Amino acid sequence: xxxxxxxxxxxxxxxxxxxxxxxxxxxxxxxxxxxxxxxxxxxxxxxxxxxxxxxxxxxxxxxxxxxxxxxxxxxxxxxxxxxxxxxxxxxxxxxxxxxxxxxxxxxxxxxxxxxxxxxxxxxxxxxxxxxxxxxxxxxxxxxxxxxxxxxxxxxxxxxxxxxxxxxxxxxxxxxxxxxxxxxxxxxxx
Amino acid sequence: xxxxxxxxxxxxxxxxxxxxxxxxxxxxxxxxxxxxxxxxxxxxxxxxxxxxxxxxxxxxxxxxxxxxxxxxxxxxxxxxxxxxxxxxxxxxxxxxxxxxxxxxxxxxxxxxxxxxxxxxxxxxxxxxxxxxxxxxxxxxxxxxxxxxxxxxxxxxxxxx
Amino acid sequence: xxxxxxxxxxxxxxxxxxxxxxxxxxxxxxxxxxxxxxxxxxxxxxxxxxxxxxxxxxxxxxxxxxxxxxxxxxxxxxxxxxxxxxxxxxxxxxxxxxxxxxxxxxxxxxxxxxxxxxxxxxxxxxxxxxxxxxxxxxxxxxxxxxxxxxxxxxxxxxxxxxxxxxxxxxxxxxxxxxxxxxxxxxxxxxxxxxxxxxxxxxxxxxxxxxxxxxxxxxxxxxxxxxxxxxxxxxxxxxxxxxxxxxxxxxxxxxxxxxxxxxxxxxxxxxxxxxxxxxxxxxxxxxxxxxxxxxxxxxxxxxxxxxxxxxxxxxxxxxxxxxxxxxxxxxxxxxxxxxxxxxxxxxxxxxxxxxxxxxxxxxxxxxxxxxxxxxxxxxxxxxxxxxxxxxx
Numbered sequence: 017x018x019x020x021x022x023x024x025x026x027x028x029x030x031x032x033x034x035x036x037x038x039x040x041x042x043x044x045x046x047x048x049x050x051x052x053x054x055x056x057x058x059x060x061x062x063x064x065x066x067x068x069x070x071x072x073x074x075x076x077x078x079x080x081x082x083x084x085x086x087x088x089x090x091x092x093x094x095x096x097x098x099x100x101x102x103x104x105x106x107x108x109x110x111x112x113x114x115x116x117x118x119x120x121x122x123x124x125x126x127x128x129x130x131x132x133x134x135x136x137x138x139x140x141x142x143x144x145x146x147x148x149x150x151x152x153x154x155x156x157x158x159x160x161x162x163x164x165x166x167x168x169x170x171x172x173x174x175x176x177x178x179x180x181x182x183x184x185x186x187x188x189x190x191x192x193x194x195x196x197x198x199x200x201x202x203x204x205x
Numbered sequence: 206x207x208x209x210x211x212x213x214x215x216x217x218x219x220x221x222x223x224x225x226x227x228x229x230x231x232x233x234x235x236x237x238x239x240x241x242x243x244x245x246x247x248x249x250x251x252x253x254x255x256x257x258x259x260x261x262x263x264x265x266x267x268x269x270x271x272x273x274x275x276x277x278x279x280x281x282x283x284x285x286x287x288x289x290x291x292x293x294x295x296x297x298x299x300x301x302x303x304x305x306x307x308x309x310x311x312x313x314x315x316x317x318x319x320x321x322x323x324x325x326x327x328x329x330x331x332x333x334x335x336x337x338x339x340x341x342x343x344x345x346x347x348x349x350x351x352x353x354x355x356x357x358x359x360x361x362x363x364x365x
Numbered sequence: 366x367x368x369x370x371x372x373x374x375x376x377x378x379x380x381x382x383x384x385x386x387x388x389x390x391x392x393x394x395x396x397x398x399x400x401x402x403x404x405x406x407x408x409x410x411x412x413x414x415x416x417x418x419x420x421x422x423x424x425x426x427x428x429x430x431x432x433x434x435x436x437x438x439x440x441x442x443x444x445x446x447x448x449x450x451x452x453x454x455x456x457x458x459x460x461x462x463x464x465x466x467x468x469x470x471x472x473x474x475x476x477x478x479x480x481x482x483x484x485x486x487x488x489x490x491x492x493x494x495x496x497x498x499x500x501x502x503x504x505x506x507x508x509x510x511x512x513x514x515x516x517x518x519x520x521x522x523x524x525x526x527x528x529x530x531x532x533x534x535x536x537x538x539x540x541x542x543x544x545x546x547x548x549x550x551x552x553x554x555x556x557x558x559x560x561x562x563x564x565x566x567x568x569x570x571x572x573x574x575x576x577x578x579x580x581x582x583x584x585x586x587x588x589x590x591x592x593x594x595x596x597x598x599x600x601x602x603x604x605x606x607x608x609x610x611x612x613x614x615x616x617x618x619x620x621x622x623x624x625x626x627x628x629x630x631x632x633x634x635x636x637x638x639x640x641x642x643x644x645x646x647x648x649x650x651x652x653x654x655x656x657x658x659x660x661x662x663x664x665x666x667x668x669x670x671x672x673x674x675x676x677x678x679x680x681x682x683x684x685x686x687x688x689x690x691x692x693x694x695x696x697x698x699x700x701x702x703x704x705x706x707x708x709x710x711x712x713x714x715x716x717x718x719x720x721x722x723x724x725x726x727x728x729x730x731x732x733x734x735x736x737x738x739x740x741x742x743x744x745x746x747x748x749x750x751x752x753x754x755x756x
Binding site for chain 2: 431
Binding site for chain 2: 160167
């Protein structure tokens, strides 16, 4: 299914560079990656083109891969006879100031979902009608789900991260995980 | 005038009235609020202890049961609600999250580590979430505390 | 589009011509975070023209507990208690979605008895969750007695869950590979008795509330969502089915052993009011209780002795890749997007697609033109749980 969708996208939208990431294992899910500049056109195409006609956007999720930001769109087709779902991905290489086009005018569910991705990852959505933080307070600093996020010690006088926070030696794998992440961050910079 | 006279101190009389008509505020934050509702509902029936009239406004409630995780965004509102309550007012911190952050203590960048950072707490009820019996125990502990109060002594003032 | 979300100068609603001639100002009314009818700490900024809502702007995040950040730092088994706390009224369903995602990546075989017990617990949990939805919805509309009835019967479910898992609300019962504990024959026979009682009780609820004239007047023709609205807002679960669209993942994309079971998918049929209004969303939940009872009875017939836990490695390490698992939970489709880096004991990223989050985003659409009391009825009818909205 993914290869057919990719060929359809590439035929209809030149420059979209759609690639199918077919999972090697049947246990895992496959996905389709497109270029970030054409994401609006691709989603519009997937929504309107008749054999595909994905009519709902279930979820938008961001992933911080340290060298790039990935945005995953979960598209659904509510068809009782032949329902389909598709994971559509796009990559933003500019990690410090990422931005892609918003799809709110196609799916109204994207309004809150994109605000959440902006809140958690700092990815700006162009043409979004109301891009504010949604979960964190408006005066929050930083984007919490980025891998290099370091929480502030205080917020409005309330202590968030006291020094005696946790006995990290009890959880050796967490320490190892942190070391790996630090090395990756250093490598990316 | 033979039978109808009971001699007592003013303190005891007022405290007796207060402790048996604690009106909690309808204030649920998270999971513990469901257990608080269960405590007020048919099987556990908090009303038996003179504490079941859940009021929807802070202005006419005596007791605030902080039931659930207090996030940083919510902390200022909790404080505001506490300030809106009329004296005398009491606070029960229900559940691990309200006590000290609970399971969200370690990586919770948006979770307040204990509601006692913003408002004074009278009774802590441990558990995640505490059983209704535990909450009833907490309420009864608070009633004992209320019964021993002195009228002319402010409970927030530290000096004896 | 621009003006719809613009907070600066909200448009005035046009209700009828008489009110337009009167000079009126929009009044800002804060509903929540401490409000008995918002089911938690949802805050809604209402701009009202006297009693009529012009705009409703939901403000979320008062219960943002950083669950996704936590799961990136815990091992795969350690995430389960945090998934529990997402939707604290339906913890079993939440656990199963996450565990199913891990099992799919791991390729674990779950024993048949384990799968059947999962279905049993999840359907019992669905009844419990819908009972709370029923009780609190009636409470929102001013009826206190149904709340007591609903909690009384929910306690019977909790009693069973407490015996098998040790907890009343947040169970940590469904584990990777199966379930933690087996049900004894005595407990299973009590489930059977409970089903009989619950069926009678549900009839009583329908007489007491569903066909109550006051209740119908409060809920019928109020807060109507069309099917197109539901699609564009991504609504699922009872909200979508209340709008008359027959969609249930248990039926349309059967997971686990659901294809073996015989049950109906109730949809809103407009018996009162119009399809897609509050009453139809409510009645879908009440009918689902009966369908769940049907499934539980079939589970009890199918159960055979056997093991409840499959073989799982002691330290779970998932292959590099991703999986998007979704299942039908009491409030809609919950999706877990799990990304593993390979060779680590922790998930690289865990994203929860929450049904309530999308349902809340429908409120600004339906609010303009409603009375405030009708808006309360609408908020109650979509049955949100804030732990899942804010995560």
